[in-house]
Amino acid sequence: MIRFDLDPYAPDGDEARRWAEQELQNPRYADAKPTWFDYLAEDVAEFISDLFSPEAGEQVGSTALVIVIIVVVAALITVLILWGRPRTSRRVKRRGGELLGERDDRSAAQLRADADRSAREGxxxxxxxxxxxxxxxxxxxRDIVDPTPGATAQAIARAAAAALGxxxxELASAARLFDEVRYLRHPASEQTYRELVATDELISRARQAVAA
Structure with missing residues (x-):
């Protein structure tokens, strides 16, 4: 008896396995395999999804707080660097550099000592x-005046008077005396020097006006 329900072209088990292996060797299946980028994108998407899950809410809140603190500290350090360094450079500049048209790196104390030595020598x-x-x-x-380069004695005296109120x-007289001796070659005396010393000591004790 002939059975018509059997397909004469149906392979047996070994033949079917061989056909399947040959089919899987086709390049189109290799192209369809996920790449490393696909795996990375899947991991990132899973991480983002976990962030919004109820279980991760508490952990994300703590992490966000830590991030905010780090950002604030970094901002404060940046402000201190940008604001503090110019002030330091400014103080260094005030201790030296150009003074009344000439290069002079001496401090106020050094200049007073040199002036007293010249006075003792007459x-x-x-x-x-x-x-x-x-x-x-x-x-x-003392940061009482901040003159521009090349500022004259009179300009410094006016700025100091305005800042001190x-x-x-006294400041105008001292500046005039300096100009007369330095530029007009008027001879100084012990009396004029003592007057200038008194003015210097007076200004050294003066406090800057609140309005300034």
């Missing part, structure tokens, strides 16, 4: 010049 002209330079340097070191006459 060189009143040098004593006057150095003492007024000490007065001007002291104003710069007082002693305008």
């Amino acid at each position: 060189d009143w002209d040098a004593a006057i010049i150095r003492r007024f330079r000490a007065l001007a340097r002291g104003l710069l070191e 007082a002693h305008g006459d």
Whole structure:
């Protein structure tokens, strides 16, 4: 008896396995395999999905707080670096550099000591010049004045009087004495030097006005 329900072309088990292996060797199946980028994208998507899950809510809150603290600390450090370094450079600059048209790196204390030494030697002209330079340097070191490069003695005196709110006459007289000795070659004396010393000591004790 012939059975018509059997397919004469149906392979047996071994033949079917061989056909399947041959089919899987086709390049189109290799192209369809997930790449490393596909696996990475899947992992990222899974991580983002986990962040919004209820179980991760508490952990994400703590992580976000840590991130915010780190950002704030980094911002504060940046502000301190950007704001603090110019101020340091500014203080260093005030201790040296150009002063009354000449390069002079001496501090106010050094200039006063040099002026007193010139006075002891009887060189009143040098004593006057150095003492007024000490007065001007002291104003710069105390941040009372911030003159532009090449500022004159009169300009420094006016700026100091405005910042202190007082002693305008004494400062103007001291600046005029400096100009007369330094540029007009008027001879100084012990009396004029003592007057300048008194003015320097007065300004050294003066406090900056609140309005300034």
